Amino acid sequence: MKAKKHLGQNFLENKETLYKILESANITKNDHVIEIGPGHGVLTRELLQRAKKVTAIELDGDLIPTLKKKFPNLELLHQDALTVTPPSTPYKLVANIPYYITSPIINHFLRHQKQNHRPTQMTLLVQHEVAQKIYAKSGDLNVLAIDVQVFGKPKLVAKIPPSHFNPPPKVDSAIINIEVTAPLVEDAAIDKFFALIHKGFAHKRKKLSSNLGIREDVLKALGLSPNIRAQELSIGDWTHLYAVVYNTT
Numbered sequence: 001m002k003a004k005k006h007l008g009q010n011f012l013e014n015k016e017t018l019y020k021i022l023e024s025a026n027i028t029k030n031d032h033v034i035e036i037g038p039g040h041g042v043l044t045r046e047l048l049q050r051a052k053k054v055t056a057i058e059l060d061g062d063l064i065p066t067l068k069k070k071f072p073n074l075e076l077l078h079q080d081a082l083t084v085t086p087p088s089t090p091y092k093l094v095a096n097i098p099y100y101i102t103s104p105i106i107n108h109f110l111r112h113q114k115q116n117h118r119p120t121q122m123t124l125l126v127q128h129e130v131a132q133k134i135y136a137k138s139g140d141l142n143v144l145a146i147d148v149q150v151f152g153k154p155k156l157v158a159k160i161p162p163s164h165f166n167p168p169p170k171v172d173s174a175i176i177n178i179e180v181t182a183p184l185v186e187d188a189a190i191d192k193f194f195a196l197i198h199k200g201f202a203h204k205r206k207k208l209s210s211n212l213g214i215r216e217d218v219l220k221a222l223g224l225s226p227n228i229r230a231q232e233l234s235i236g237d238w239t240h241l242y243a244v245v246y247n248t249t
């Protein structure tokens with residue numbers, strides 16, 4: 001069956017990378033694992049051997065019959081991962097995700113869920129460039145880094161070359177691991193907090209004060225330069241700014 005480019009189908013063929021994903025995910029017999037995009041099941045097979053339960057979400061209907069036949073113990077959802085409501089019981093997300101929806105997947109499972117529906121850990125294969133954005137450090141942040149770092153601690157596990165996939169993608173990939181922790185922003189404030197972030201980053205070259213339409217004194221009072229740009233704030237600075245702008249202190 002020909003790989004479907006529009007569904008981000010780059011099937012993993014390298015055993016070393018497969019075992020690196022599994023080692024980083026550190027699955028035990030107590031774990032419920034959710035896998036997005038099982039494809040032909042190369043990762044699914046290993047997850048089933050290690051976990052208590054595996055749920056796989058696959059959008060491509062052509063892959064479903066074979067997956068059902070190969071893995072009778074698998075809970076298989078023929079669905080778009082972005083429409084699945086994650087369980088309220090603990091689970092780990094492990095996936096070689098379709099790259100065209102990396103940010104939407106991350107946001108669907110973190111920002112758009114309440115804490116008890118978020119995974120306890122995410123181990124993902126993503127584009128290397130996206131991985132670098134995700135674990136950007138304070139002083140050089142971006143919206144995706146904040147999307148992730150509000151909810152957990154990302155770590156780069158390994159850089160993976162295109163030759164480990166069939167067909168090979170055009171770019172390098174990376175395994176990342178995100179340990180999900182207590183969020184730095186409470187659930188009730190998340191939407192407003194991220195609206196502030198998006199507004200702050202709307203025009204990267206403009207000063208934060210102009211993007212947000214706030215007085216420079218507000219920034220000075222927080223110990224920030226009046227000329228500061230969005231990418232220069234730490235997440236702590238953003239939470240303080242949020243509290244001041246929305247008067248929650």
Ligand code: SAM
Pocket residue numbers: 007008009010011012013036037038039040041042043057058059060079080081082096097098099101
């Ligand atoms: N896990 C397999 C592997 O490592 O070889 C396949 C990975 S491939 C990069 C991505 C998989 O995600 C494909 O099987 C594709 O059909 C599936 N997929 C694409 N969009 C999806 C979506 N919105 N929801 C669920 N699965 C999707």
